[in-house]
Amino acid sequence: xxxxxxxxxxxxxxxxxxxxxxxxxxxxxxGSLEEVMTFRREWQRKMHEAGWAGxxxxxxxxxxxxxxxxxxxxxxxxxxxxxxxxxxxLGLAMGGPVVIAHGTEEQKARYLEPILTGxxxxxxxxxxxxxxxxxxxxxxxAVKDGDEWVVTGQKVWTTFAQYAKWxxxxxxTDPDAPKHKGLTYFLMDMEQEGVEAKPLVQITGEGxxxxxxxxxxxxxxxxxxxxxxxxxxxxxxTLMNERAGLAFxxxxxxxxxxxxxxxxxxxxxxxxxxxxxxxxxxxxxxxxYIEAETMRLxxxxxxxxxxxxxxxxxxxxxxxxxxxxxxxxxxxxxLDIEGAYAPLARGDEHAVAGGAWQxxxxxxxxxxxxxxxxxxxxxxxxxxxxxLPKMR
Amino acid sequence: xxxxxxxxxxxxxxxxxxxxxxxxxxxxxRELAESENGFEQSDWDxxxxxxxxxxxxxxxxxxxxxxxxxxxxxxxxxxxxLAPSPLLSNTxxxxxxxxxxxxxxxERFLAPLAAGELRGTPALRDxxxxxxxxxxxxxxxxxxxxxVLDGEKVLVMDAGTADFxxxxxxxxxxxxVGRDATGVTVTPSTSIDLTxxxxxxxxxxxxxxxxxxxxxxxxxxxxxxxxxxxAIAAESTGIAQRTMEMAVEYAKDRQQFGRPIGSYQAVSxxxxxxxxxxxxxxxxxxxxxxxxxxxxxxxxxxxSMAKAYASDAGWRVPxxxxxxxxxxxxxxxxxxxxxxxxxxxxxxxxxxxxWHRDRVADAVLAEAAEPVPA
Numbered sequence: 087x088x089x090x091x092x093x094x095x096x097x098x099x100x101x102x103x104x105x106x107x108x109x110x111x112x113x114x115x116x117g118s119l120e121e122v123m124t125f126r127r128e129w130q131r132k133m134h135e136a137g138w139a140g141x142x143x144x145x146x147x148x149x150x151x152x153x154x155x156x157x158x159x160x161x162x163x164x165x166x167x168x169x170x171x172x173x174x175x176l177g178l179a180m181g182g183p184v185v186i187a188h189g190t191e192e193q194k195a196r197y198l199e200p201i202l203t204g205x206x207x208x209x210x211x212x213x214x215x216x217x218x219x220x221x222x223x224x225x226x227x228a229v230k231d232g233d234e235w236v237v238t239g240q241k242v243w244t245t246f247a248q249y250a251k252w253x254x255x256x257x258x259t260d261p262d263a264p265k266h267k268g269l270t271y272f273l274m275d276m277e278q279e280g281v282e283a284k285p286l287v288q289i290t291g292e293g294x295x296x297x298x299x300x301x302x303x304x305x306x307x308x309x310x311x312x313x314x315x316x317x318x319x320x321x322x323x324t325l326m327n328e329r330a331g332l333a334f335x336x337x338x339x340x341x342x343x344x345x346x347x348x349x350x351x352x353x354x355x356x357x358x359x360x361x362x363x364x365x366x367x368x369x370x371x372x373x374x375y376i377e378a379e380t381m382r383l384x385x386x387x388x389x390x391x392x393x394x395x396x397x398x399x400x401x402x403x404x405x406x407x408x409x410x411x412x413x414x415x416x417x418x419x420x421l422d423i424e425g426a427y428a429p430l431a432r433g434d435e436h437a438v439a440g441g442a443w444q445x446x447x448x449x450x451x452x453x454x455x456x457x458x459x460x461x462x463x464x465x466x467x468x469x470x471x472x473x474l475p476k477m478r
Numbered sequence: 479x480x481x482x483x484x485x486x487x488x489x490x491x492x493x494x495x496x497x498x499x500x501x502x503x504x505x506x507x508r509e510l511a512e513s514e515n516g517f518e519q520s521d522w523d524x525x526x527x528x529x530x531x532x533x534x535x536x537x538x539x540x541x542x543x544x545x546x547x548x549x550x551x552x553x554x555x556x557x558x559x560l561a562p563s564p565l566l567s568n569t570x571x572x573x574x575x576x577x578x579x580x581x582x583x584x585e586r587f588l589a590p591l592a593a594g595e596l597r598g599t600p601a602l603r604d605x606x607x608x609x610x611x612x613x614x615x616x617x618x619x620x621x622x623x624x625x626v627l628d629g630e631k632v633l634v635m636d637a638g639t640a641d642f643x644x645x646x647x648x649x650x651x652x653x654x655v656g657r658d659a660t661g662v663t664v665t666p667s668t669s670i671d672l673t674x675x676x677x678x679x680x681x682x683x684x685x686x687x688x689x690x691x692x693x694x695x696x697x698x699x700x701x702x703x704x705x706x707x708x709a710i711a712a713e714s715t716g717i718a719q720r721t722m723e724m725a726v727e728y729a730k731d732r733q734q735f736g737r738p739i740g741s742y743q744a745v746s747x748x749x750x751x752x753x754x755x756x757x758x759x760x761x762x763x764x765x766x767x768x769x770x771x772x773x774x775x776x777x778x779x780x781x782s783m784a785k786a787y788a789s790d791a792g793w794r795v796p797x798x799x800x801x802x803x804x805x806x807x808x809x810x811x812x813x814x815x816x817x818x819x820x821x822x823x824x825x826x827x828x829x830x831x832x833w834h835r836d837r838v839a840d841a842v843l844a845e846a847a848e849p850v851p852a
Contacts, residue, residue, distance in 0.1 A: 088486070089768045090482045093481060155479055194724055348843055362843050365836075372835035375842045376783045378760070385762035386481040394482075404754055461743075467753055468746035472726050475741040 089386065091159075098156055098372070102163045105136060123173055123249055130172035130204035139202045140178055147198050154393055158334040160282075165338030174305045176245065177201035177208035181254055184271070188312035188320050189281070197252070197273070209250035211241040211274065211298060212321060220460045221256075222318060226300060228257035228272065235258055235259075235305045239276065240297065247283035247296035250276045255305075256317045269317030275311040280304070290448045306425075325458075332400070333385045336409045340378050343416050343446075347371065350439060354423050361423045370419050374412060381408045387390055400470040403463040410453035410460055415445040481764070483551065489757060490544075491551050497528065498559035507673060508702035510562040511816070515639050517562045526594020531568050532707075535576050539584050540592035545706050546770035548799050550712035550763050557716025557792075562673040564597055567635035569709055571598030572748040573645055573702040578694035587642060587654060599640040599654075601679055611703070611829045616681070616694035618647035620625050623688040625653060627661075627681040633827075637677035644842035645681065646663060646687035650696025654687045660684065673816055707828050708766045714792025714824045715759040721799040721817045722752040728803055729792055745802055752798050755791040762787045779841040786834035794820035 091099060101438070115121040133139045142157050143149020152160065182201045183192050184440055200206035217224040226239025237257055253274040261269035276282070279301035285293030312320035322352040351371060361367045385405055392398050397429060420443035421428040432441035454460040468474040483491065499519060503623040512516055519789040525531065534549040535541025549569070552651060556565060568591060575588040575598070590596035604615040634643065637657070644652045657664065661684040673740050674770060726749055729740030739745045766780035796818040800807035 087480065087484065087766065087768050088772070089765065090772065091479055091509070288570055332674060344842070345845070348845065352843065362839075366844070368839035369835050370830065371842065372786070372838040375838055376787050376835070377758065378645055378759045379765065379780075379783055380758035380787060383481070383765045384757060386479060389762060390481045401757075404757060407754065408758075415674075461747070464747040464750040465743065467750040468740070468743075474726065474746045474749060475738045477741050477743055477746070 087126045087209075088385075094156055095159065099159045099163060102160050103167070104139075105138070105396060106163060106167045108171050108296055109136070113168075124245075126170055126173035127204050130174060133172055134202050134204065134373045139172060140182055141203070143182055143186060143202075147182070147194060148202050149182075151419075154389055158389060162338045163333040163444050164344065165335040168342065173204045173249075174201055176210055176254075177206070177252075180210065181208040181252065184254065184311060184320060184323055188316075188464055190308075192308065193273075193311065200251075206251040207246055207249045208252045208254060209244050209247045209276070209298075211244055211253045211255040213243045214240055215242050219459055221321070222269065223253070224256060224258060224269070226231050226255070226257045227261070227307070228259050228270060230259075230307075234308045235272065235307065235310075237272070237280075237300050237303045237305060241298050241300065242286070242295075244283065244296045244298045245294060247276065247284065247298050250283075252276065253281075253298070253435055256321050259317075263315065266318045267315055269310045269321070270314045270319040271320040272305050273311060274300075274305050275305060278303055288449075289451065290445060333388070333405050333409075334473050336405075337378070337382045337385060340364070340381070340409070340412055343413070344375060344378060345369075346439070346442075347374070347416055347420055350420055350423055350443070354425075354438070356423070356425060367419070367423060370415075372420065377408065377412055381405060381412065384408070400466055403458070405469075407454075407459060407463045407467075409461050410450070413446075413450040414424055417443055417450050420448050483547075487548055489549050490548055491555060493528070494552055494555035496560050497524075498555055502559045502561050504648060507531045507562060507813070507816060511672035515841045516636070516673070517564060517639075518827050521563065522594060522597075525563065525565060530565060530591030531572065533709070534569070536586065539576065539578075540571075542699055544788060545767070546708055547764065549709055549765040551707070552711035553709045554624070554719070554760075554763070556715040557584055557718075557820070558711035558720045558819060560673055560717065560813075562598070563740035565640065565848070566709065567599035567640065568715070570600045570635075570702070570706050570742075571642075573705050574600065574644055574699060577701045578652065578692050578698050580693050582689060583654065583692065587794040596635070596641045597639065597818070598642045599634060599636050599639070599643060600652075601634045601643040601645045603631060605678065607631045611833055613648070614646045614648050614650075616645070618649050618651060618653065618691070619825040621685065622677075625686045625688075625691055627653065627655070627684040627686060630681045630682055631665065631681070632676075633675045634679050637679050638666060638675060639800055643679065646685075646691075646802045650699070652692045652699070654690040654693070655684055655686060667821060670787070670819045674821055674823065679775070700778065703828060704772055704777050705707050707781045707834075708770060708784040708823040710824050710828055711759065711766070711781075711788035711792075712763045714758065714788040715763050715822055717817050717821045717824070718756040718791045720789075721751070721814060722728040722756050724770040724814065725749055725752060725799040725802040732804075738793035739802075748798050750803060752795045757793055759784075759791040779838055782829070782834040782837045782841075784829045785829060786838065787827035789831040789834070792824050794824070795819055800820050 111129055117126055136149055140149035141152045143159050145151040165476045182198055212221055214224045228235040230239045253276050255272045255274040256269050258268050259270040280301045283296045284295055285292050286295045351367060352360055356360045388401055424438045427438045430437040431444040433471050469476055513520050529542045532541035533544050534546055535550055537543035566719055575584055591598055603609050607615045618625045643655045645653055647656050661682040663680040667678055669676045693815045729745050730738055733741045762784040767785040769777045769780040800814050806812050
């Protein structure tokens with residue numbers, strides 16, 4: 087057992103740290119999503135030039151071929167230093183790895199480079215209004231027509247659909263097959279008639295996600311990934327990649343959040359003393375720190391296990407569950423510390439900390455829904471880790 | 479970065495698992511729970527042969543010279559088996575003597591303790607005192623170059639069979655007192671935990687020669703305290719692991735409304751929660767154990783994190799297991815209550831969760847002044 091970084095890992099961390107510190111463009115613009123995307127495209131271009139985009143991708147495909155621990159270090163440092171997100175985050179974390187794992191040589195040659203440079207943005211078309219947790223029940227239909235597929239249906243919760251060139255689309259190609267078997271994974275050109283993205287306004291008032299309406303859109307047969315009828319397997323690879331890469335970034339974000347919470351507690355007075363001196367608040371702060379530490383250590387244990395066995399285990403579900411829970415409770419505690427000021431939001435001159443915690447309180451409600459709901463994660467843990475019988 | 483047990487540690491784990499499973503079946507634990515001393519001398523002799531009393535003590539004093547990670551591995555298994563044994567009290571006494579005793583005291587007490595020939599236990603909590611960690615009311619009254627002790631200590635583990643006590647006094651020092659010393663009276667206590675014996679020990683004008691007062695100060699004992707917290711937290715993690723397994727097995731077998739109850743989410747989600755708490759406790763324990771061995775500057779906070787988390791998980795998981803079992807889980811006949819009781823007793827020892835969280839709050843709030851990215 088050795089929970090410290092080896093000399094070479096430390097050297098790698100220092101290299102990452104130095105590069106981010108020297109190239110950090112400052113905080114993201116607070117204006118329109120348009121400005122934010124321009125800012126992120128520029129950041130991704132810089133990352134790519136320095137060889138940090140596609141850090142997990144094999145070298146032969148333009149990536150860095152970093153080990154799992156190096157990926158963890160990079161994501162952890164980037165989050166700790168609050169580096170911006172690259173513009174094409176879904177392409178880098180999911181699209182590229184899927185094309186590398188399941189794509190043809192032609193597909194690799196066509197798609198990988200523009201993902202790395204951020205020239206082409208990717209989005210993910212999985213969820214549908216009637217297929218959320220039960221993804222395999224999705225209804226969007228793809229029908230073969232010569233050497234093309236004709237697609238009709240509706241997708242939802244599609245991040246960056248309005249900027250995307252390519253959509254990782256899962257559609258039903260065989261309605262008679264059992265539900266997991268009749269699906270196919272496509273790369274759909276978003277820039278065509280028959281595809282329309284409309285922003286969904288969230289409880290925060292923002293439009294981060296979209297609905298995508300698809301009406302007889304056309305996809306060449308050459309854009310099938312992993313073969314017709316294998317959509318479920320290919321989609322699962324994508325989700326595994328999403329889960330594996332996120333943990334260490336999430337851990338660093340929580341660490342930064344806890345420091346801000348600390349500062350809020352030290353600066354806020356309640357009942358004649360600071361919140362940091364209040365015994366109940368102290369207990370809650372400590373419990374959050376303790377759980378954040380267990381999450382970090384679980385992730386290290388999981389990483390060691392993945393390095394031994396080669397594949398991330400379903401235990402990763404524990405980390406995602408915990409992440410949502412800690413984030414939510416952190417924001418709840420912050421609003422409790424703010425007390426009577428809790429309703430005042432961004433834009434109000436009397437809002438505490440610029441209304442950051444109000445935003446966080448609202449945004450974190452989605453943490454236990456997005457990327458696998460906590461209730462579904464509990465099912466996965468019960469069935470796949472504990473071996474309990476399926477509920478169905 | 480490598481967060482797993484080594485082959486040697488795996489070997490300690492499987493040896494302990496097999497040894498303890500063979501000895502502490504349900505009927506045996508029940509017999510011992512009703513026996514006078516709460517454990518069997520022959521079991522202790524076997525544990526001594528395996529080197530357990532001296533596992534994490536220096537080789538120089540007859541120990542095995544292993545680390546706190548190894549100790550945590552052993553104690554996780556002690557909890558998993560719910561072994562009734564004076565190993566914990568001896569581990570506390572051993573660590574305190576090893577870290578805070580004089581060479582002469584180590585020669586006379588630590589070496590035989592490591593060999594399992596002499597048993598010791600800490601006598602810390604003063605009867606009727608609020609019991610803040612590290613604070614004691616019994617005075618060390620000077621009488622020439624000796625100390626005279628008057629008062630009563632409670633919650634003393636295994637006092638009925640211990641050869642010596644490490645008695646804490648208000649000046650923060652510890653004093654070695656034999657159980658057979660003049661003025662010592664040992665009375666068994668009634669505890670919810672039937673698998674670990676507790677006693678009240680009276681000291682009436684007990685005279686301690688200078689050579690038997692330890693040279694260390696109050697703060698020095700936190701070195702031992704933090705390591706002991708890791709061991710107890712490891713034991714509670716083993717309790718959580720075992721009772722979670724019991725719940726999962728039961729939920730697979732037990733049928734109601736024509737289906738195994740584990741297929742109902744009200745039950746399966748409770749089991750998932752048990753896994754979360756058990757794995758978190760384990761991570762916190764081994765994180766702290768590693769800190770004890772390799773990064774001692776981070777031990778106090780890591781140990782408190784582990785003890786706080788495992789204190790809660792160590793009784794909440796057995797409690798949840800009782801709920802999964804339903805009525806049978808509430809019977810004396812089922813073993814679950816023994817685990818719940820040990821877990822709850824462990825939670826109260828060496829600082830409860832509230833005390834440890836407060837210590838964590840002290841540490842993390844001190845960092846509030848550090849800069850964070852804008």
